[in-house]
Amino acid sequence: MRVSKLLFLLFFCLGFNLQASSHLNIEEVNTNKGLKFLFVKNRDLPKVSLNISFKDAGYVYESAEKQGLAWFTSLVIQEGAGKNDAKDFVKKLEDKGISLNFIPGLEAFRVSLNTLSENLEDAISLLSDAIMRPKVDPKGLNRVFEKAKVNFNNFEKDPYFIAAKELDTLLFKKHPYSRDPYGTLDTIMSITRDDVLTYIKRSFTKDNIVISIVGCATKEEVSTLLDKYLSKLPSKRSKIRKVSVKNEFGPAENKSVFMDIPQSVILFAQRGIAYEDPNYYNASVLINALGGMSLNSILMKELRQNLGITYGVSARNVPNKHGNIISGFMSTDSSTASKAISAVKDTFRRIKEEGIDEQLFKDAKISLVNDLTFFFLSNNVSIAMLLDDMQINDRDVSRINNYVNTINDVKLEEVNKLANSLLNPENLFFVEVGRSAQGQ
Structure with missing residues (x-):
């Protein structure tokens, strides 16, 4: 485990509301x-x-x-x-x-x-x-x-x-x-x-x-x-083909692919949220609580600790220029694949209806702040990649230095309001690769 992750866990357990110590002079x-x-x-x-x-x-x-x-x-x-x-x-x-x-x-x-x-x-x-x-x-x-x-x-x-x-x-x-x-x-x-x-x-x-x-x-x-x-690179590129934006995916579909492996691999996804959306940072906190905080996420507690059917499950928001999804993955024994899929749907449904509580909300925000400080801003390589990603996607780099305040300003009631409109358990797409190879 990396030192930064150890530090993150230490501060997380102590429950500090950390402020990022790094301010980039960009x-x-x-x-x-x-x-x-x-x-x-x-x-x-x-x-x-x-x-x-x-x-x-x-x-x-x-x-x-x-x-x-x-x-x-x-x-x-x-x-x-x-x-x-x-x-x-x-x-x-x-x-x-x-x-x-x-x-x-x-x-x-x-x-x-x-x-x-x-x-x-x-x-x-x-x-x-x-x-x-x-x-x-x-x-x-x-x-x-x-x-x-x-x-x-x-x-x-x-x-x-x-x-x-x-x-x-x-x-x-x-x-x-x-x-x-x-x-x-x-x-x-x-x-x-x-x-x-x-x-x-x-x-x-x-x-x-x-x-x-x-x-x-x-x-x-x-x-x-x-x-x-x-400086001697060509001045202008030729015309590129246009790519349409696709954020609606229709009724959910599932697929199973047979492969003789001991653990089934299951990927799932639904409609996500764009970086430019006013609710983007509310979604960041929500999805981090749902599946982004390793052992402390809602999905990990439900599927690993309570049900004991996976060693790992995660979810994240993936905002791209021409399509946004919330995606996740997990692995489980082929005999429990169907149960795992049902558990993910049930968890999405529960959070959609009930939202997250105050403590989990605070933990999710602390986690996001520490990920920025101890991972994204921890070394030259990570910072250069972050700046590169911001430029590729035409994003305002000032958001990096404003990130901590932005996350700390997120309100629990707004996160739970978004959960009700964003999470869609009935429209989760699933793909399973493993021995069971049965449609869910």
């Missing part, structure tokens, strides 16, 4: 060549975390025939770039202790870089090679095709992967949010070198880039390096 900086970035100076350690994301370059914008292109590209650009072949590229990263990751997401293509301050220029240089001068040669493509085959073989054996895929299909039907980030083996094997190069040219541009930097550096130093290595 600066918005413009470089001489027109790039913008959010910057937080942190001299605690000689390290820098840099996150770059390209908005509207996620897998929801892919064509149906080329599903998985963003993921495939994230692998190809690591197979050599600039003057370095694949081995040399990896060796230079390792020799300098640089961590460089490419993450194709739902809405955006993300790049995460972590390095010692003294190696910042080398790190940004290698990053720029990968996104601006990748080799994309036959050898690299063939290696990625082989990796993809192995990955798809593993996907078929992963109950969580299968359950998530089936749940997305039930919820979103033909909406792009139902698409698999990895596509299918057929769509991946149809990808060509030109497809990859077109995706890079179309997606990695200056008008859809967001940059977040946290650590031991100066904004002047960072500005100079960004101008040197990223």
Whole structure:
């Protein structure tokens, strides 16, 4: 268990109404060549975390025939770039202790870089090679095709992967949010070198880039390096396909998939609430109390402590640009899968009708404040990711420093009023992967 979690549990048990001790000095900086970035100076350690994301370059914008292109590209650009072949590229990263990751997401293509301050220029240089001068040669493509085959073989054996895929299909039907980030083996094997190069040219541009930097550096130093290595990105991206918003999912549907595993994996979801909704923070407290506080959540107490049918169950609100859901997961013996599903519905129904009590309300707010302080603001990597996420979703970064006051201002009566209108036990979608494989 991480130290931050131990501290959280200590303060939680003591019942303190904590205030976040961290206040971020977030600066918005413009470089001489027109790039913008959010910057937080942190001299605690000689390290820098840099996150770059390209908005509207996620897998929801892919064509149906080329599903998985963003993921495939994230692998190809690591197979050599600039003057370095694949081995040399990896060796230079390792020799300098640089961590460089490419993450194709739902809405955006993300790049995460972590390095010692003294190696910042080398790190940004290698990053720029990968996104601006990748080799994309036959050898690299063939290696990625082989990796993809192995990955798809593993996907078929992963109950969580299968359950998530089936749940997305039930919820979103033909909406792009139902698409698999990895596509299918057929769509991946149809990808060509030109497809990859077109995706890079179309997606990695200056008008859809967001940059977040946290650590031991100066904004002047960072500005100079960004101008040197990223200012030659294409100015504008090509037009993107429009994605409609889907927040209504119709009557609930359930699906069971047989897999010979000792514990059934069960995912569930219903309509959620948007980040922009005035009730968003009321929902944050409600869903945290329901399924976000580990052993102290309502679902854990009911299904683990009272019924003894699971080691873990959780729920969270997932607000995205084009669709919002409340989702959860649990695992249980196949013989108790039906009972577990009924228990989740019953718990949602009870909280919808009765709400939560004063003590649980206070605990849920303390938990949210401490998650911000001890997790999201605990290190450079987490802060850079948080700033990156805020920018991708066009959110006001001032909300970070206002978060504690906002949560403390939430009122119990408003949370319980929302519970009655938001929670919908009769419209919970369930997917079970396991031995029972019977519709619920």
